[in-house]
Amino acid sequence: xxxxxxxxxxxxxxxxxxxxxxxxxxxxxxxxxxxxxxxxxxxxxxxxxxxxxxxxxxxxxxxxxxxxxxxxxxxxxxxxxxxxxxxxxxxxxxxxxxxxxxxxxxxxxxxxxxxxxxxxxxxxxxxxxxxxxxxxxxxxxxxxxxxxxxxxxxxxxxxxxxxxxxxxxxxxxxxxxxxxxxxxxxxxxxxxxxxxxxxxxxxxxxxxxxxxxxxxxxxxxxxxxxxxxxxxxxxxxxxxxxxxxxxxxxxxxxxxxxxxxxxxxxxxxxxxxxxxxxxxxxxxxxxxxxxxxxxxxxxxxxxxxxxxxxxxxxxxxxxxxxxxxxxxxxxxxxxxxxxxxxxxxxxxxxxxxxxxxxxxxxxxxxxxxxxxxxxxxxxxxxxxxxxxxxxxxxxxxxxxxxxxxxxxxxxxxxxxxxxxxxxxxxxxxxxxxxxxxxxxxxxxxxxxxxxxxxxxxxxxxxxxxxxxxxxxxxxxxxxxxxxxxxxxxxxxxxxxxxxxxxxxxxxxxxxxxxxxxxxxxxxxxxxxxxxxxxxxxxxxxxxxxxxxxxxxxxxxxxxxxxxxxxxxxxxxxxxxxxxxxxxxxxxxxxxxxxxxxxxxxxxxxxxxxxxxxxxxxxxxxxxxxxxxxxxxxxxxxxxxxxxxxxx
Numbered sequence: 120x121x122x123x124x125x126x127x128x129x130x131x132x133x134x135x136x137x138x139x140x141x142x143x144x145x146x147x148x149x150x151x152x153x154x155x156x157x158x159x160x161x162x163x164x165x166x167x168x169x170x171x172x173x174x175x176x177x178x179x180x181x182x183x184x185x186x187x188x189x190x191x192x193x194x195x196x197x198x199x200x201x202x203x204x205x206x207x208x209x210x211x212x213x214x215x216x217x218x219x220x221x222x223x224x225x226x227x228x229x230x231x232x233x234x235x236x237x238x239x240x241x242x243x244x245x246x247x248x249x250x251x252x253x254x255x256x257x258x259x260x261x262x263x264x265x266x267x268x269x270x271x272x273x274x275x276x277x278x279x280x281x282x283x284x285x286x287x288x289x290x291x292x293x294x295x296x297x298x299x300x301x302x303x304x305x306x307x308x309x310x311x312x313x314x315x316x317x318x319x320x321x322x323x324x325x326x327x328x329x330x331x332x333x334x335x336x337x338x339x340x341x342x343x344x345x346x347x348x349x350x351x352x353x354x355x356x357x358x359x360x361x362x363x364x365x366x367x368x369x370x371x372x373x374x375x376x377x378x379x380x381x382x383x384x385x386x387x388x389x390x391x392x393x394x395x396x397x398x399x400x401x402x403x404x405x406x407x408x409x410x411x412x413x414x415x416x417x418x419x420x421x422x423x424x425x426x427x428x429x430x431x432x433x434x435x436x437x438x439x440x441x442x443x444x445x446x447x448x449x450x451x452x453x454x455x456x457x458x459x460x461x462x463x464x465x466x467x468x469x470x471x472x473x474x475x476x477x478x479x480x481x482x483x484x485x486x487x488x489x490x491x492x493x494x495x496x497x498x499x500x501x502x503x504x505x506x507x508x509x510x511x512x513x514x515x516x517x518x519x520x521x522x523x524x525x526x527x528x529x530x531x532x533x534x535x536x537x538x539x540x541x542x543x544x545x546x547x548x549x550x551x552x553x554x555x556x557x558x559x560x561x562x563x564x565x566x567x568x569x570x571x572x573x574x575x576x577x578x579x580x581x582x583x584x585x586x587x588x589x590x591x592x593x594x595x596x597x598x599x600x601x602x603x604x605x606x607x608x609x610x611x612x613x614x615x616x617x618x619x620x621x622x623x624x625x626x627x628x629x630x631x632x633x634x635x636x637x638x639x640x641x642x643x644x645x646x647x648x649x650x651x652x653x654x655x656x657x658x659x660x661x662x663x664x665x666x667x668x669x670x671x672x673x674x675x676x677x678x679x680x681x682x683x684x685x686x687x688x689x690x691x692x693x694x695x696x697x698x699x700x701x702x703x704x705x706x707x708x709x710x711x712x713x714x715x716x717x718x719x720x721x722x723x724x725x726x727x728x729x730x731x732x733x734x735x736x737x738x739x740x741x742x743x744x745x746x747x748x749x750x751x752x753x754x755x756x757x758x759x760x761x762x763x764x765x766x
Contacts, residue, residue, distance in 0.1 A: 197216035
């Protein structure tokens with residue numbers, strides 16, 4: 120049997136060959152370094168036989184294989200953790216332990232009266248190191264379902280029994296489940312689909328990080344389990360870098376920074392919804408102003424649509440069937456109503472209220488509208504995952520001939536917007552999901568139109584198969600922040616389905632009715648989430664033009680307060696967000712507190728500044744810059760504001 124390698128060379132192997140055989144056939148060095156084998160994008164253990172039907176592409180996974188390799192040893196570490204917990208806490212029931220982004224977790228039900236806290240993690244780690252040092256092999260065994268059930272019932276592992284029973288129940292009628300796979304390392308045997316690296320010794324550095332509660336299968340009606348999070352790497356250096364980054368992320372948590380900068384807060388009286396203080400509202404309004412100004416010059420017209428719609432609107436759009444669990448639903452006068460979780464159906468309704476000609480198109484509606492989504496309480500995370508938020512949302516209605524130009528214009532708009540923040544971007548084309556509306560022919564046309572728009576701008580992108588919206592494909596825009604984390608920011612979605620479902624039309628040059636195409640566009644995603652991302656990316660030191668407090672006037676003594684107030688008034692009149700700190704405290708203390716508030720400029724005023732009509736300028740983290748006439752300082756900050764300078 121011949122297999123195709125990543126460099127397109129061909130490798131001949133006998134039937135029954137394994138991934139380990141493939142690595143050895145390529146070279147002894149690769150055989151020693153091999154962790155697993157990828158066949159047509161699917162990862163297998165090295166010990167498993169390679170498939171022999173048709174031409175197959177194979178790739179040997181080693182430590183240099185990035186996320187694929189890390190996922191393997193993190194999965195390995197999860198099994199070692201469960202093995203250790205069974206030894207240290209007899210009677211513990213183990214549930215599931217998958218690798219996740221940047222680490223792994225394992226869910227457990229501890230015996231009655233037993234608890235595990237973060238103070239217990241070092242002792243658990245010490246026992247785990249013994250199993251890793253023993254270099255225990257991971258051995259897969261496919262066993263009959265009945266045998267696996269008997270085993271776990273005898274061991275009192277009810278969660279494993281439930282998992283197997285569900286696998287049997289959910290198997291297709293024409294292909295009933297006959298066997299399940301078990302993995303052994305040392306004396307521990309876990310129900311697992313795999314894959315795993317050859318042995319525990321491949322885990323070179325690991326850390327148990329935290330303990331949390333988690334409902335079994337994420338359902339609040341089920342028992343609360345103990346979840347322990349950890350991570351693993353191939354070197355202690357990589358682990359240290361990761362832990363340092365996590366510590367920096369903790370210090371830069373937007374919730375912490377928002378509290379310290381007096382921007383926003385949260386209350387259980389409105390779960391998942393931020394309360395914005397004046398400082399935070401100023402930042403929020405700067406972003407809305409940016410959206411409006413940039414949209415106005417690009418032909419967008421701002422509209423407003425209701426918050427509450429009859430269920431018939433959501434049934435027409437398809438959200439009632441696909442999205443109802445994430446909507447806040449109510450009733451009034453025997454009518455089902457829902458608070459809008461997105462603006463697009465309302466914009467379709469708005470389009471329907473007027474007749475349109477081909478001469479009117481493209482029509483570009485924008486709305487920084489308030490939205491509500493019934494996100495599960497366990498997923499809420501400050502501004503990054505909220506129930507109440509506003510999007511910089513827009514919808515474009517255009518002819519088919521205008522699609523490429525409009526999508527290209529959206530992408531140029533996006534790059535100019537993100538350029539103000541110095542963000543590094545990458546593009547992802549997300550194609551049709553399994554659960555979707557519309558014909559394959561419409562999806563073919565939609566995906567090709569987006570590909571053509573990307574090609575017209577010469578932009579590089581990756582394809583994310585199956586991750587499109589249920590109504591159309593999309594181009595998602597991602598950035599990597601200063602902590603190395605990836606965020607999705609904006610999206611541009613092409614939609615033939617909504618115009619069809621809402622029966623949107625325009626009168627063409629032939630005086631006949633034609634169907635427009637709809638483009639969904641949001642560049643910041645939501646203002647709340649974008650602010651949260653920026654706070655963490657900049658560590659709270661936002662660009663001057665959007666800083667919550669831009670200048671702090673610091674009189675040296677009480678006799679300089681009147682002059683300090685006159686400086687503050689001139690700053691405010693010039694559009695600068697400024698405060699006067701006229702407390703009877705030392706200037707040194709005021710400066711320290713101003714630094715903690717991350718104020719871009721502190722203006723020191725004393726006898727010399729008062730006599731000369733100047734201010735002593737101190738830049739955040741930049742130290743003293745000397746005294747300048749107040750007019751010169753106002754001119755400088757005016758340029759920073761109007762240019763929206765990053766520095």
